[in-house]
Amino acid sequence: METFLQLIITGILVGSIYALVALGWTIIYKCSGVLNLAMGELTLLGAYVCLAFYTWGFPFPVALLATLVVGFVLGLLTERLFLRRMIGQPVLAVIMITAGLSFFFRAVVGFIWGTDTRVFTPQVFPTEPVRFGKMVLGQVYIWSFLAALVLLVIFVAFFQYSRWGLSMQATADDEMAALSLGVSAKRVYALAWAIAFMAAGVGGTLLGNINGLNISVGHLGILVLPAVVLGGLNSVPGAIVGGIVIGILQNLSGGYLEQLTPGGVKEIAPFVFMVIIMLFRPYGLWGWEKIERV
Amino acid sequence: MYLPSGVYHETYRADNAWWQTTFVRAKMALLVVLLLVGVPLAGNYPLSIANVIGYTILSALGVQLLIGYCGMITLGHAAFIAVGAYVTAIGMLRYGLPYSVSMVLGAILAGLWSVLFGLPSAKVKGFYLIMTTMAAQFVTVDFIITQYVSRVGGRGHYFSLPPGTITIGPWVIDTELKVYYLMICLVTLCTVGMANLLRTRVGRAWIAIRDNDIAAEMMGVNVVRYKLLAFFVAGVLGGIAGAFWISSLYVVSAEHFQFSWSIWIVGVILIGGVGSLHGVIFGSVFVTVLLEALKFAVIPLSDAFPALSTGFLYIKEGVFGLAIVLFLLYEPHGLAYRWQQFKNYFNLWPFAY
Numbered sequence: 001m002e003t004f005l006q007l008i009i010t011g012i013l014v015g016s017i018y019a020l021v022a023l024g025w026t027i028i029y030k031c032s033g034v035l036n037l038a039m040g041e042l043t044l045l046g047a048y049v050c051l052a053f054y055t056w057g058f059p060f061p062v063a064l065l066a067t068l069v070v071g072f073v074l075g076l077l078t079e080r081l082f083l084r085r086m087i088g089q090p091v092l093a094v095i096m097i098t099a100g101l102s103f104f105f106r107a108v109v110g111f112i113w114g115t116d117t118r119v120f121t122p123q124v125f126p127t128e129p130v131r132f133g134k135m136v137l138g139q140v141y142i143w144s145f146l147a148a149l150v151l152l153v154i155f156v157a158f159f160q161y162s163r164w165g166l167s168m169q170a171t172a173d174d175e176m177a178a179l180s181l182g183v184s185a186k187r188v189y190a191l192a193w194a195i196a197f198m199a200a201g202v203g204g205t206l207l208g209n210i211n212g213l214n215i216s217v218g219h220l221g222i223l224v225l226p227a228v229v230l231g232g233l234n235s236v237p238g239a240i241v242g243g244i245v246i247g248i249l250q251n252l253s254g255g256y257l258e259q260l261t262p263g264g265v266k267e268i269a270p271f272v273f274m275v276i277i278m279l280f281r282p283y284g285l286w287g288w289e290k291i292e293r294v
Numbered sequence: 295m296y297l298p299s300g301v302y303h304e305t306y307r308a309d310n311a312w313w314q315t316t317f318v319r320a321k322m323a324l325l326v327v328l329l330l331v332g333v334p335l336a337g338n339y340p341l342s343i344a345n346v347i348g349y350t351i352l353s354a355l356g357v358q359l360l361i362g363y364c365g366m367i368t369l370g371h372a373a374f375i376a377v378g379a380y381v382t383a384i385g386m387l388r389y390g391l392p393y394s395v396s397m398v399l400g401a402i403l404a405g406l407w408s409v410l411f412g413l414p415s416a417k418v419k420g421f422y423l424i425m426t427t428m429a430a431q432f433v434t435v436d437f438i439i440t441q442y443v444s445r446v447g448g449r450g451h452y453f454s455l456p457p458g459t460i461t462i463g464p465w466v467i468d469t470e471l472k473v474y475y476l477m478i479c480l481v482t483l484c485t486v487g488m489a490n491l492l493r494t495r496v497g498r499a500w501i502a503i504r505d506n507d508i509a510a511e512m513m514g515v516n517v518v519r520y521k522l523l524a525f526f527v528a529g530v531l532g533g534i535a536g537a538f539w540i541s542s543l544y545v546v547s548a549e550h551f552q553f554s555w556s557i558w559i560v561g562v563i564l565i566g567g568v569g570s571l572h573g574v575i576f577g578s579v580f581v582t583v584l585l586e587a588l589k590f591a592v593i594p595l596s597d598a599f600p601a602l603s604t605g606f607l608y609i610k611e612g613v614f615g616l617a618i619v620l621f622l623l624y625e626p627h628g629l630a631y632r633w634q635q636f637k638n639y640f641n642l643w644p645f646a647y
Contacts, residue, residue: 035421037557085623091420092367096564097622099369099557103615110608111601222428222553229425262441271429278422279414 002134007255008248013141014210015247016148017203021220022227022239023155024199030172030234031192034083035091038098039200040221041105046071046201047208047217048113051120060124064205071201075194083193084186102221110215117214124209144206151202152240155195159236164191172234219267223250226274232287241285246270296641312489329478334471341470343586345542348477350578352535354559354566355484356528361560362569363492364524365504366415367424369556370431371532373411376551377404377434378533380443383453383546386460388446393460393467393541401533407434408529409522416518419507431553440548453546460541473541480538484531489571491527500524504569554611561618567628576629584617585610 021043028036049070053063082101086094125140159165164187170178171188179185200221207217227246231238253269283289298317303309313319333344353375360368378400385396411430415423444453460467467473491497499520502510511517540546566577588610596603625632 035424082619082623089622089626092361092564092568093622093626095367095421095424096560097619100561100615100618100622103554103557103561103611104619105615107608107610107612107615111605111612114605225425225428229422233421262445264437264441268429268432268437271432275414275426275429278418278425282418282422 003255004252006135006137007251009135009137010141011248011251012244013137013145013247014251015244016145016152017206017243018220018223018227018247019240019243020148020151020199020206021203022224022231022243023152023236024196024203025224025228026231026234026236026239027168027192027199028196029228030236031168032083032087032189033094034086034098035095036098036196037095038102038105038221039196039224040218041102041109042071042197042200043204043207043220044109044215044218045074045105045204046197047204047213048109049201050205051113051118051208051213054120054124060120064202067201067205068198071197072194075197076190078197079190079193083189087189106215106218115215117212118208119212120209138210140209144210147202147206151199155199156236164188168192223270226270228284229274230277230284232284234288235284235286238284238286246273249273296638298641310493334474338470341474342542343582345470345473345477347578347582348474348481349535349539349542350559350562350582351481351574352484352538353532353555354562354574354578355488355571356531356535357559358563358568358571358574359488359500359531360524360528362563362573363497363504364500364521365507366419366521366524367560368427368528369424369553369560370411370427370429370434371528371559372551372553372556373431373434374404374408374529374532375536375539375555376439376548377407377529378536379540379546379551380439380453380536381533382537383455383540384443384446387453387455392462394462397534397537400537401530404533404536405526405529408525408532412522412525415521415525427556428553431556435548435551435553439551444548455540455544455546457544467541470542476541477538480534484534485571485575488531492571496520496523558614561614563628564618565621565628567630570628570630572633573628573630576633580629581614581617585614588613 021039024042025036025039028034046067050063050067053066054060058066078101082097083094086097125143127139129136129138130142131137159169167178167183168188168191170181170183171185175185178188203220204213204217207213207220211217223246224243227242228239229242230245231240231242250266250270254266257265257269277284298315301315303314308314313322333340353371356374357368357371360366360371378397381400381403382393382396385391385399386393389396391399408430411426411434414426418426457468458466462476465472467476492500499510499515502513502515503517503520507517536551539550543550562577562581563573564577565580566575567573589606592602592606592609602609621628
């Protein structure tokens with residue numbers, strides 16, 4: 001029972017990071033309809049940028065803020081240079097442009113920082129574990145959870161209450177109506193990419209703090225896909241719940257199924273789960289059900 | 295289609311022929327001579343590049359069928375190539391079957407495996423289908439092959455193929471040249487087969503599904519059956535690609551069939567042109583030659599910038615990614631369309647009206 005609880009709680013803590021990245025993915029899809037395959041590379045890029053600032057001697061909060069700024073600028077640039085011109089193109093073209101970008105970003109990261117695992121030195125978070133009864137949790141998990149939670153709250157508040165957030169919601173809801181009411185769709189798309197870059201960057205940094213940072217952190221970007229499918233592609237609460245559920249599921253399968261097989265279950269369990277969901281409920285928890293007509 | 299004036303067909307057979315004028319027939323004869331005699335004379339290095347091109351063509355054919363002719367985007371094709379490669383290797387090493395028999399076996403099993411993962415296409419499409427093909431990739435390569443199949447018969451050495459393992463009858467395939475001729479045979483067989491298949495009822499049904507599956511269903515096309523058939527044929531082509539590729543490998547390992555290869559071959563058909571068999575060939579040649587040329591561009595610079603040669607793998611990936619992006623932005627119809635434009639221009643040349 002203790003193991004079970006421990007696995008669930010660690011799953012929630014890690015899942016909150018997935019939720020953050022999934023939120024970024026969903027915002028892009030919701031606002032501009034782009035299915036983004038480059039999310040993993042965005043997390044990589046953000047994580048390495050933060051690492052670079054940290055090793056130059058900035059304190060961690062400052063480095064994180066700087067990462068957010070860099071992510072914001074890169075997001076605007078990516079949208080302006082590549083995605084702006086793909087509006088209205090067929091879905092294959094849009095997906096493959098993000099796939100091309102993912103190759104490109106990964107190559108940039110690999111070329112500059114190499115393949116060795118890097119760690120944040122000195123350690124950002126205290127290393128001694130915290131005990132709750134019989135459960136033992138690393139402090140890094142708790143701090144990551146808190147950071148992810150704060151950012152999630154900030155982003156959701158931004159959508160609910162700020163003028164720009166509301167204009168993003170309006171565009172997602174009905175682009176034509178939003179345009180006719182004076183919302184600038186271009187600005188909304190740019191903002192969506194900027195937010196996705198920022199969320200992914202922070203998510204990558206937090207994950208890098210947990211396991212050390214190497215190019216496989218980019219695998220997270222693929223894990224985000226089961227999360228958003230579970231939540232429904234265009235639902236913000238869905239992305240958050242989906243991320244947390246995928247985190248729990250991954251931990252449970254790692255804890256229980258791993259003994260039955262030679263290994264590797266942890267990586268593929270979310271995908272198997274996703275296929276099952278897709279067969280029975282393709283629009284996820286709170287996604288919009290689409291009706292197709294000829 | 296363009297025909298010069300003065301060409302008249304008197305039979306349906308002649309009207310449907312692939313090559314209808316003497317000029318085209320002469321051009322094709324020239325191509326055959328070039329491929330069978332010209333390239334082999336060029337030496338071992340060009341031959342090895344040609345083999346990579348052939349492998350890319352074989353891999354991309356199935357993807358072109360699914361994406362370009364049936365409208366189902368797949369990002370997991372490397373899984374079926376892997377199934378073909380592993381089944382062929384196991385058939386030869388464990389059961390002592392001849393190469394050709396295990397190749398057929400590998401192709402059929404890859405096709406069936408592909409149908410298994412194509413089953414969700416009866417219910418989902420678009421983005422969700424992409425997700426299932428990605429799941430096929432991860433389940434097959436990263437789980438079943440890496441964790442189970444690779445460990446058959448002890449770790450590491452079992453799937454090694456010493457030179458001389460692969461034979462067709464008395465013909466031992468152990469040099470680049472022989473691999474090249476095998477490649478030419480397979481590529482011709484598969485391309486001609488595909489081209490003809492696309493002209494039959496089956497191919498037209500696929501194209502109808504691509505253009506609008508709901509409309510196709512109303513016209514009486516059994517959508518599910520044809521979609522699964524497309525998955526089967528694509529899997530078979532992938533299996534042939536895998537079975538061919540082990541002839542130039544010393545060891546079969548899961549690293550050759552990663553997710554990035556799946557995306558790679560989709561990129562190849564995008565660069566070549568979606569929905570065109572020419573596109574598969576142009577894309578494969580273009581991408582492979584471009585990346586080889588890049589190597590030559592980097593070698594003289596690597597003295598001054600040693601980082602260039604150590605990070606060459608990344609440069610290659612980065613250039614490929616950038617090539618996809620630039621093609622989508624500036625040449626969204628791909629090289630095949632440009633080739634068509636080029637031919638049209640010269641059909642009327644020098645009078646452009």
